[in-house]
Amino acid sequence: MLLAVSLMHHPASLGALYAVGLLAAATSRVPMWPLLRREWIVVALFTGVVAAPAMMQRVTPGPILLALPHGFTLSETGVIAAARLVLRAVASVHVALLLTQTTPWHRLLRGLRSLGAPAVAVMVLSICHRYIYLLLRMAGEMLTGREARRVGRVNAAQARGQIAASAGALMVRSQDTATAVFQAMAARGFRGEPKELSPSRFTAADAALVVGSIAFGVAAYLIGGVLNV
Amino acid sequence: MSDLVYDLSDVCYAYPDGTPALAGISLRVSPGERIALLGANGSGKSTLLRLLCALEYASSGSVQAFGRPLSEAAMGVEATALGFRRRVQFVFQDADIQLFSPTVEEEVAFGPLQLASDPGDVRAQVDDALANVSIPHLRSRAPHRLSGGEKRKVALASVLVLKPDVLLLDEPAAGLDPRSAGALIDILDAFAAAGGTILLATHDIPLLTEMADRAIVIGEDHRIHADGPVVDVLTNRPLLERCNLVHTHRARKGAHEH
Numbered sequence: 001m002l003l004a005v006s007l008m009h010h011p012a013s014l015g016a017l018y019a020v021g022l023l024a025a026a027t028s029r030v031p032m033w034p035l036l037r038r039e040w041i042v043v044a045l046f047t048g049v050v051a052a053p054a055m056m057q058r059v060t061p062g063p064i065l066l067a068l069p070h071g072f073t074l075s076e077t078g079v080i081a082a083a084r085l086v087l088r089a090v091a092s093v094h095v096a097l098l099l100t101q102t103t104p105w106h107r108l109l110r111g112l113r114s115l116g117a118p119a120v121a122v123m124v125l126s127i128c129h130r131y132i133y134l135l136l137r138m139a140g141e142m143l144t145g146r147e148a149r150r151v152g153r154v155n156a157a158q159a160r161g162q163i164a165a166s167a168g169a170l171m172v173r174s175q176d177t178a179t180a181v182f183q184a185m186a187a188r189g190f191r192g193e194p195k196e197l198s199p200s201r202f203t204a205a206d207a208a209l210v211v212g213s214i215a216f217g218v219a220a221y222l223i224g225g226v227l228n229v
Numbered sequence: 230m231s232d233l234v235y236d237l238s239d240v241c242y243a244y245p246d247g248t249p250a251l252a253g254i255s256l257r258v259s260p261g262e263r264i265a266l267l268g269a270n271g272s273g274k275s276t277l278l279r280l281l282c283a284l285e286y287a288s289s290g291s292v293q294a295f296g297r298p299l300s301e302a303a304m305g306v307e308a309t310a311l312g313f314r315r316r317v318q319f320v321f322q323d324a325d326i327q328l329f330s331p332t333v334e335e336e337v338a339f340g341p342l343q344l345a346s347d348p349g350d351v352r353a354q355v356d357d358a359l360a361n362v363s364i365p366h367l368r369s370r371a372p373h374r375l376s377g378g379e380k381r382k383v384a385l386a387s388v389l390v391l392k393p394d395v396l397l398l399d400e401p402a403a404g405l406d407p408r409s410a411g412a413l414i415d416i417l418d419a420f421a422a423a424g425g426t427i428l429l430a431t432h433d434i435p436l437l438t439e440m441a442d443r444a445i446v447i448g449e450d451h452r453i454h455a456d457g458p459v460v461d462v463l464t465n466r467p468l469l470e471r472c473n474l475v476h477t478h479r480a481r482k483g484a485h486e487h
Contacts, residue, residue, distance in 0.1 A: 105371070106331035127329050130373060134325055180326045183284045188387070189314040189343035191307070197338045197351060 003217035005091045011080060013220065014087035021094045028102050035101065039093040047089040051082035105129060114202050123194045127181065135174055142166050233296070234258045234395055234426050235281060240290035242276055250276040252451040254290070258428065260394070263421050265441035265459065266430045269473035272447040274430035275322065278397045281428060282319040283310075315344055318388035322399040324380035328372035333364070333383050336372050340391045358390035362416055378409030385416055396420055398429040402436050414439050432474060437463065448472045 001021065008014050025035055053059050055078040062077025100108065109122050146162065154162065235258040242251040251273045258264060266274040279285040280292060283304050292299040294313065304310045318340075321327040330336035337358050341351045359365040362382045367375065372383055381401070388396065401417075402410045417440060421427055429440060437444065437459055444462040446455040448471065455468050462468065469475040 106335070109331060126331055130329055130331070133373065177326065180321070180323070181329055183279070184319075184321055184327045184329065185339075185343075187282055187284060187314070187319040188340035188391070189311060190339075191310070191343070195342040195348075197335055197342060197348060197355075 001095045001213070001216075002092060003213055004220040005088055005095065007217050007221040008088075009084055011083040011087050013223075014084065014091055017220065018087060018091040018094060021091060021098060025094070025098050025101075028098070030098065030101050035094075035097060039090055039097055042093050043086060043090045047086055051085045054085070055079050055082045113196070114206060116202075119194045119196065131174075131177060131181065134177065135170065138173055139166070139170055142169065232260070234260055234262075234294065236291075236293040236296075238291045240280065240287045240292055242273070242280060242285065243288050249451055251280070251287075251447075254447075254453060256445060256453065256456065258426060260426055261421070261424055262443055263417075263427045263441045264429070264443045264445060265437055266428065266445050266447060267432060267434075267437070267462070267472070267474055268430075268447035269432065269449055272449055272472070273451045274447055275399050277447070278319065278399055278428065278430055281395075282317055282397050283313060284319070311344055314340075315391060316393055317395040317397065318391055318393040320381075320384050320388055320396065320398040320401060322403060324377070324384045325373065327384045327387070328380060331371060333359070333367045333370050333372055333375075333386075336383055337387045337390050340387060344391065354390050358386040361389060361419070362386045363412070377404050378406060378412070381405060381409065381413060382416075385413070389416075389420065393425070395426045395428070398427070400431055400433075401429055402431065402433050402440075410436060434463065434469075434474065446472050446474070 001017065004017055005014065008017060022032075026032060055074045057064060057073040057075040057078065060075050060078030060081055062075035064073050065076040065079055066074045068074065103111075106126075109126050112122050112125070113119065143166065146166070235256070237254055237256050240251060240254040241249070243249045254273075254277065266277060268274045276285065280287055281294070281299075283294075283299050286292075286299075286301045295316065297303065297309075299313070304313065328336055330339055334355055337355045338351050341354050342348065355368075356365070359368060362385050364379065364382050364386065367379060367383065372380060375383065396417075398417075401413055405413060414436070417427060427441070431437065431440070441459050444455070444457065444459045445453055446462060446468060448454040454472055455462055455465065466475065
């Protein structure tokens with residue numbers, strides 16, 4: 001689906017693909033509201049900032065679609081370009097989130113291995129994912145501890161100082177944790193080369209899925225071209 | 230060759246900033262012993278366990294394991310290191326540190342795979358280890374989503390799967406509810422009954438008699454203050470008070486004070 005998203009360029013076909021993704025999420029019983037909130041916040045923050053100015057007549061010349069106060073005008077070409085950008089971004093984010101929400105993390109990592117990602121890289125990714133939550137918990141406890149002992153308000157400068165101090169303390173603790181984790185691995189014989197229980201292999205079923213996905217993407221592109229949508 | 234598991238002579242250890250953690254530690258450990266390292270926080274119990282597991286190395290003095298020097302140079306030889314790791318395993322105090330794999334199965338398989346077991350055999354070894362600590366149902370679970378007691382069992386399974394001769398445990402009963410603590414003691418009893426050697430660091434006096442036969446008391450000066458049968462150590466109240474393992478205090482119960 002990601003391939004199809006990247007091959008399509010008409011907003012209508014991108015919108016249709018996004019709708020298919022939403023349907024897939026609904027049938028997979030993924031909680032819709034949190035999913036939509038996450039993907040639209042990401043898109044609004046990172047893509048909306050770029051897309052909004054692109055709608056202006058001055059930035060993207062073309063037939064005027066709408067006149068706004070203070071002499072601003074939206075061009076049809078600009079609105080289509082912005083819609084394409086936003087829909088492509090939101091459909092891509094949606095597909096990525098759907099994959100991570102419907103597939104256990106360890107199976108995603110095995111998938112990466114079967115696609116040829118180095119064992120060390122996958123292991124580092126796995127440990128990062130594992131310990132980032134531990135660090136977040138530490139950070140939360142530090143903030144809670146600070147709040148519990150604070151009386152009255154702090155001004156912005158004090159708040160910045162406290163955040164910097166917390167970040168420093170957290171960095172020291174993360175280094176200690178990293179050392180301890182390495183020792184835990186070393187104690188069980190780890191010498192820098194991870195070995196796996198059952199190395200994932202790229203099977204015929206995986207190949208069929210890749211070919212099917214490419215065919216879907218190309219078909220979507222061609223149909224979009226023929227129908228001009 | 231010596232029959233001793235460990236032979237330490239006048240071992241000192243200081244942190245990189247120079248702060249002493251162990252001073253003049255001499256002790257001998259025979260196969261099959263169940264030893265508790267007792268001491269207040271900061272006395273050096275955990276550091277001693279790390280030295281015994283070759284995760285840290287003594288600043289001075291000599292440490293021998295199975296009749297051979299346990300030094301950084303010796304552990305740099307792959308065959309020596311792999312041989313030692315097969316025989317000595319460590320259960321960390323914080324199970325969150327020890328459990329870094331995405332699933333319980335992969336966690337338990339980690340050690341045998343690193344120590345060059347055949348992956349085909351590893352599955353059977355994992356099955357056995359999970360069954361031994363009664364957690365086969367947790368096989369596909371993510372370790373970090375388990376309860377404290379379950380994490381401790383996974384941590385134990387992840388080292389017992391290697392069938393080590395020596396088990397080093399840092400505060401094994403800390404934070405466990407009574408049922409989980411009981412299950413832990415059963416597992417350690419089975420390990421000891423099979424001839425395994427246990428060294429554990431603790432200041433959990435109530436569980437001590439169930440987990441160890443010999444106690445080594447490390448004082449706040451990082452030196453050994455007593456070494457003998459657990460019962461003798463526990464009845465030596467001046468020693469326990471001096472080493473900050475018990476303290477006298479006022480206790481109020483209703484109108485009574487003692």
